[in-house]
Amino acid sequence: MNAGLTILEIAVVALGLGVMLLDLWTPTERKRELGLYAAVVVLGILGASFVLDLSGEAFGGMYVLDGMAMFFKRLTLFAMVVVLVMSVEVGDQLKSGIAEYYSLTLFAGAGMMFAASANNLAMLFVSLELITVTFYILVSAQRSQARSLEAGVKYLIIGALSSAVMVYGIALVFGIAGDLTFAGLAAKSAAHSGSLLFLLGVFFILLGLGFKVSSVPFQLWAPDVYQGGITPTSAFLAVGSKAAGFVLMLRLLFVAFPSIAQDWATLLAAISGITILYGNLGAIPQRNLKRLMGYSSIAHGGYLMMGVAAVSAAGQSATMVYLGGYTFTALAAFAVIAIVAKTVEGEDISSLAGLHRRSPVLALAMTLALISLTGLPPMAGFFGKFMLLKSVIHAAEANTAYYWLIAAAVFGVVVSVYYYFNVIRTIFFVEGNNDDAPIEISRPLSFSLFACVAGMLVLGLYPDAVVSFAIEAVGALG
Amino acid sequence: MNNLTLIIAIPFLAALGMLFLPRREKDLAQQVAMLATGATALLAIALFVKFETGLPGFQFESKIPFAKALGIWFHFGVDGVNVGLILMGAIVGFAATCVSFDEIRDRQKEFYILLLVMIGGILGSFASMDIFMFFFFHEFALVPTFIMIGVWGRGVDKNYATFKITLYLVVGSMISLAGLIALYLQAPEPRTFNMVELAQIFRDNPIAFGQQNLIFPLLMFGFGILVSLWPFHTWAPLGYGSAPTATAMMHAGVIKKFGLYGLIRIAVPMCPEGAQNWLPLLAFLCLGNILYCGFVAMKQKDLNLLIGNSSVAHMGFVFLGIASLTLIGVTGAVLVMVAHGLLAALTFGLSGYLYGQTRTLDMDRMGGYLNQLPFIGAAMVMAMMAGCGLPGFANFAGEAMVFFGAWKAYPFVTTLAVWGALVIGAVYMLRAIRNILHGEENADNKVSLNDAADWRKRAPFALLLATLLVFGFAPRLLTSKIQPSAKAIVDAANGIETRLVEVAQLDAPAKGGETDLNDVE
Numbered sequence: 001m002n003a004g005l006t007i008l009e010i011a012v013v014a015l016g017l018g019v020m021l022l023d024l025w026t027p028t029e030r031k032r033e034l035g036l037y038a039a040v041v042v043l044g045i046l047g048a049s050f051v052l053d054l055s056g057e058a059f060g061g062m063y064v065l066d067g068m069a070m071f072f073k074r075l076t077l078f079a080m081v082v083v084l085v086m087s088v089e090v091g092d093q094l095k096s097g098i099a100e101y102y103s104l105t106l107f108a109g110a111g112m113m114f115a116a117s118a119n120n121l122a123m124l125f126v127s128l129e130l131i132t133v134t135f136y137i138l139v140s141a142q143r144s145q146a147r148s149l150e151a152g153v154k155y156l157i158i159g160a161l162s163s164a165v166m167v168y169g170i171a172l173v174f175g176i177a178g179d180l181t182f183a184g185l186a187a188k189s190a191a192h193s194g195s196l197l198f199l200l201g202v203f204f205i206l207l208g209l210g211f212k213v214s215s216v217p218f219q220l221w222a223p224d225v226y227q228g229g230i231t232p233t234s235a236f237l238a239v240g241s242k243a244a245g246f247v248l249m250l251r252l253l254f255v256a257f258p259s260i261a262q263d264w265a266t267l268l269a270a271i272s273g274i275t276i277l278y279g280n281l282g283a284i285p286q287r288n289l290k291r292l293m294g295y296s297s298i299a300h301g302g303y304l305m306m307g308v309a310a311v312s313a314a315g316q317s318a319t320m321v322y323l324g325g326y327t328f329t330a331l332a333a334f335a336v337i338a339i340v341a342k343t344v345e346g347e348d349i350s351s352l353a354g355l356h357r358r359s360p361v362l363a364l365a366m367t368l369a370l371i372s373l374t375g376l377p378p379m380a381g382f383f384g385k386f387m388l389l390k391s392v393i394h395a396a397e398a399n400t401a402y403y404w405l406i407a408a409a410v411f412g413v414v415v416s417v418y419y420y421f422n423v424i425r426t427i428f429f430v431e432g433n434n435d436d437a438p439i440e441i442s443r444p445l446s447f448s449l450f451a452c453v454a455g456m457l458v459l460g461l462y463p464d465a466v467v468s469f470a471i472e473a474v475g476a477l478g
Numbered sequence: 479m480n481n482l483t484l485i486i487a488i489p490f491l492a493a494l495g496m497l498f499l500p501r502r503e504k505d506l507a508q509q510v511a512m513l514a515t516g517a518t519a520l521l522a523i524a525l526f527v528k529f530e531t532g533l534p535g536f537q538f539e540s541k542i543p544f545a546k547a548l549g550i551w552f553h554f555g556v557d558g559v560n561v562g563l564i565l566m567g568a569i570v571g572f573a574a575t576c577v578s579f580d581e582i583r584d585r586q587k588e589f590y591i592l593l594l595v596m597i598g599g600i601l602g603s604f605a606s607m608d609i610f611m612f613f614f615f616h617e618f619a620l621v622p623t624f625i626m627i628g629v630w631g632r633g634v635d636k637n638y639a640t641f642k643i644t645l646y647l648v649v650g651s652m653i654s655l656a657g658l659i660a661l662y663l664q665a666p667e668p669r670t671f672n673m674v675e676l677a678q679i680f681r682d683n684p685i686a687f688g689q690q691n692l693i694f695p696l697l698m699f700g701f702g703i704l705v706s707l708w709p710f711h712t713w714a715p716l717g718y719g720s721a722p723t724a725t726a727m728m729h730a731g732v733i734k735k736f737g738l739y740g741l742i743r744i745a746v747p748m749c750p751e752g753a754q755n756w757l758p759l760l761a762f763l764c765l766g767n768i769l770y771c772g773f774v775a776m777k778q779k780d781l782n783l784l785i786g787n788s789s790v791a792h793m794g795f796v797f798l799g800i801a802s803l804t805l806i807g808v809t810g811a812v813l814v815m816v817a818h819g820l821l822a823a824l825t826f827g828l829s830g831y832l833y834g835q836t837r838t839l840d841m842d843r844m845g846g847y848l849n850q851l852p853f854i855g856a857a858m859v860m861a862m863m864a865g866c867g868l869p870g871f872a873n874f875a876g877e878a879m880v881f882f883g884a885w886k887a888y889p890f891v892t893t894l895a896v897w898g899a900l901v902i903g904a905v906y907m908l909r910a911i912r913n914i915l916h917g918e919e920n921a922d923n924k925v926s927l928n929d930a931a932d933w934r935k936r937a938p939f940a941l942l943l944a945t946l947l948v949f950g951f952a953p954r955l956l957t958s959k960i961q962p963s964a965k966a967i968v969d970a971a972n973g974i975e976t977r978l979v980e981v982a983q984l985d986a987p988a989k990g991g992e993t994d995l996n997d998v999e
Binding site for chain 2: 356367371376377378382383386387389390393394397406410413414417418421424425428429461462463464467468471
């Protein structure tokens with residue numbers, strides 16, 4: 001059994017249940033504070049993940065704890081801390097049920113952590129459903145707002161569709177190969193790679209994962225849902241849900257179906273390129289910050305796919321490093337949006353006007369996040385994009401289709417300069433017509449922002465440790 | 479930390495420290511920046527003096543890990559080619575900080591932080607011996623440029639200019655990044671980003687011609703866009719015209735040299751066959767810079783646009799020198815890079831001073847300013863003269879060497895380029911002097927002007943002029959340093975045999991193939 005390996009997940013689930021219980025005895029006006037305590041405990045769990053020496057397999061190989069799983073678990077735990085702090089900040093937007101919101105965030109996080117360790121198709125499906133079902137509620141948490149409910153319904157319909165497609169794919173694969181474990185499938189996939197039904201099954205599973213990472217053709221929900229949900233939800237969707245999708249995709253393609261990944265390299269490259277173009281071009285006319293981040297997150301899903309499409313160890317480690325950088329970057333951007341939207345009461349880009357006078361710290365953090373999203377030195381986004389480009393250019397020597405992907409990525413970066421820098425322009429050049437009153441930032445949130453900025457800078461200026469870790473973790477995938 | 483590392487670290491450390499300066503101390507920011515860039519400039523002068531001419535390889539090397547698993551290091555070092563560029567960059571950086579005192583009266587702290595990041599970035603780029611770092615440091619300037627033009631810039635086209643300059647620069651950067659990565663991947667495992675090792679690897683095992691033929695144009699056009707190669711030059715005059723003085727000085731003077739340096743240091747020696755194949759095209763495109771932009775400069779009514787176009791035109795000479803693939807031509811190209819950096823900074827600094835006094839740069843509304851501005855006016859006459867290639871300034875020495883070097887390979891292009899340099903350049907430069915400084919004062923637009931009276935205002939211009947004159951009268955100070963390093967680059971680009979033939983024809987036959995630039999001078 002070796003269930004002790006899941007100690008981190010157990011701790012998070014127990015914390016979620018504990019928050020639910022505490023909610024019963026906490027007076028209404030103090031319920032928001034519960035999130036802070038939860039964040040501190042999650043921070044403790046994150047610390048414990050560095051102290052405890054955990055590795056191995058549990059539940060008969062369904063659950064694997066290797067370097068890659070640990071990498072994503074830590075990212076998820078960090079994201080949970082920031083998301084919890086953010087939701088304490090904007091908690092007054094929820095009429096009721098703030099404690100449930102915290103618990104559900106923790107459950108979704110537990111799902112992401114299980115996903116990082118999934119080594120079996122059943123485990124993959126269960127952990128994904130744990131994430132998706134909790135997000136159905138989180139997205140529509142602002143029950144009184146039509147926009148929030150609309151987002152929830154959209155997420156529910158497309159999410160249910162993609163789950164259905166995925167479970168159908170799993171059924172097909174299991175029916176043909178008679179195995180659910182990734183290791184077993186790896187041994188059998190070569191033999192079945194001529195079977196159309198088997199390939200269809202794998203394709204359907206990938207489509208389902210495409211929904212999680214909002215890649216074409218399952219990208220349509222992202223802008224609406226990001227805009228409709230409250231900001232911490234959007235942040236968690238952008239970061240955690242995407243990370244879970246990618247860790248599953250990496251494992252599925254390179255552990256379970258390595259030969260199929262080779263065959264489908266061109267298809268993966270095409271999906272990646274089209275996603276990059278869709279996200280970046282769609283972001284140009286956006287005026288709402290969260291909607292902009294929605295399109296931007298589609299584009300980043302496309303960039304992350306580049307590393308998958310490269311079908312090489314270099315590509316996989318690039319995807320991991322990029323995801324690390326993206327986590328810090330997107331969380332910082334969403335945190336700033338949350339504070340500004342709360343103070344200025346607007347999510348339009350123009351609500352950032354004059355931000356550099358009202359809060360130089362927020363202006364600096366947002367600018368650095370935007371630079372990182374664009375992919376310019378010295379931020380994490382640049383180094384990640386560099387690694388991704390490097391892996392794809394390397395792959396292009398064997399398969400010329402990748403040249404189109406390189407062109408799409410380069411074009412995407414240029415386009416993204418236009419809309420990200422437009423936000424920078426608003427922060428610095430456009431004078432706000434509203435008052436110049438300084439914006440207050442609570443201490444926990446400024447601590448989270450600082451951690452995000454530090455993460456971006458460390459990954460951009462001294463990525464040595466993370467790169468070595470990622471390369472080692474990918475090497476263990478085999 | 480050795481001398482070179484300090485030169486790069488000081489601007490960044492000063493920028494970091496400045497974050498914590500109290501906002502109400504408005505002038506303190508400029509003083510800190512002046513102190514930092516002044517120290518950088520002094521260290522750069524010391525570096526230049528201590529640099530031992532004739533030693534092979536790099537000096538003042540230092541290495542700090544960045545991502546060891548990928549073979550990327552913060553690896554700095556100087557040889558003959560970049561020692562002059564670092565000196566020029568540091569001096570221009572100091573001058574740019576000095577001239578900003580009167581112009582930047584709002585949000586000083588932010589401005590000087592951005593300026594220092596820009597200066598540290600480009601010096602780091604010049605000093606890097608690692609291809610990744612070379613690119614990495616260059617990009618530091620992008621966001622500061624955008625914000626500086628947008629916040630402190632001038633003119634109605636400011637908003638348009640910010641996006642145009644940024645988008646062009648990103649396009650150029652991304653194309654050259656793709657080229658650099660493709661180049662890096664040509665080396666066998668374990669791969670390195672070290673320029674010297676890569677050059678060695680590619681000398682021993684040249685890249686297949688097909689690959690070279692693909693990588694070289696990526697680098698040539700990517701870097702070309704960053705250097706405002708015709709027809710991708712339109713961002714430059716507009717951007718410089720809208721930028722605050724210090725930004726225009728840094729960008730036109732120093733940051734634009736990044737692409738040229740990349741061509742000389744990386745593209746030409748590592749893809750020699752690609753270079754042989756593509757450089758003739760560059761030679762013809764450079765005519766676009768020299769002639770077309772020269773004509774455009776002639777038509778300008780606005781002084782900044784004139785200077786901007788003339789600065790684009792001057793880039794043509796460097797391209798021509800590189801395209802010649804001769805030792806004299808490449809050495810001359812590096813000399814022009816240094817000279818033009820100083821000159822562009824000087825002219826933009828002076829026009830910025832004028833703008834501060836008159837609030838307009840429309841030459842039709844100016845006239846007779848020399849009476850009121852003896853120092854600034856005289857400096858401007860000298861700068862304009864340097865710009866049309868008057869002997870005594872470093873520009874002349876460099877341009878003459880480029881023409882000598884390019885004559886054999888491209889006689890037609892060189893003839894037109896000489897004509898463009900001497901005639902077109904003289905027309906617009908002299909016309910600007912007549913319109914602005916000489917003649918009657920414009921009756922509609924009478925202004926009382928203050929000349930740069932005290933040392934603090936004169937220092938930046940005097941420093942730039944003095945450096946130009948020193949290198950103009952004694953170009954050997956630079957060429958003797960450039961020559962050995964340029965020789966290695968030209969050798970790699972031509973293959974040894976070609977070089978000997980080439981040199982023997984240019985040089986006195988008795989010398990048996992050994993080059994001595996002093997004979998040509």
